[in-house]
Amino acid sequence: MTAQAHPVMPEDATHPVAVEDTHATTEAAHGGEHESGGLPQFEFQHWVGQIVYLVFLFAVLYLLIAKIFAPRMRRVFDERASTISTAVETARQVQAEAAGQAEAAKREVEEARAASRATATAAKTRVTDEANARAAAEEAVVSARIAEAEAAIGKTRDAAMANVSTIASDTAVAIVERLTGKAPTGAEAAAAVKGAA
Numbered sequence: 001m002t003a004q005a006h007p008v009m010p011e012d013a014t015h016p017v018a019v020e021d022t023h024a025t026t027e028a029a030h031g032g033e034h035e036s037g038g039l040p041q042f043e044f045q046h047w048v049g050q051i052v053y054l055v056f057l058f059a060v061l062y063l064l065i066a067k068i069f070a071p072r073m074r075r076v077f078d079e080r081a082s083t084i085s086t087a088v089e090t091a092r093q094v095q096a097e098a099a100g101q102a103e104a105a106k107r108e109v110e111e112a113r114a115a116s117r118a119t120a121t122a123a124k125t126r127v128t129d130e131a132n133a134r135a136a137a138e139e140a141v142v143s144a145r146i147a148e149a150e151a152a153i154g155k156t157r158d159a160a161m162a163n164v165s166t167i168a169s170d171t172a173v174a175i176v177e178r179l180t181g182k183a184p185t186g187a188e189a190a191a192a193v194k195g196a197a
Contacts, residue, residue, distance in 0.1 A: 165190070 040046050169190045177183040184192075 041050065169192075172192055173183055
């Protein structure tokens, strides 16, 4: 018996077949993906899970916003509104107080001006009265001195006039004696002076 000889194939001959099968399988897989639509999110069988997941996330986010974030924001807004209203009210009160103080200060200034005018008028009146009183007193003193001087002048004049008669009669006696060489009597000289006056 002769052994049937199997054809011996080189190792390189089997390898290309395996490579071709693998390549065909890969292309078939890719081709299947392209034919099925590509992304699994758009496939109908995945929609239920996605919808449940979205509803769960929405519920969680809603609860977080409704129970935590919104009250905090509302509290912050309320505090801010309260702070603003308090500040505005305080500013209005301060403005009203400032207006009242300004009005009071204006009244005080007016009162001070009126008082200063009254004081100035009173001082002027007092100074005028004092000056008039001083002038009257000085005028009285001057009038008294003038009267005293006039009295002294009158006395001096009277004394002088009395002496004038004596001097005139003596002068007349001297002149007559000089001219005539004979002196008249005192009575004659006095009568002559009186007659001449």
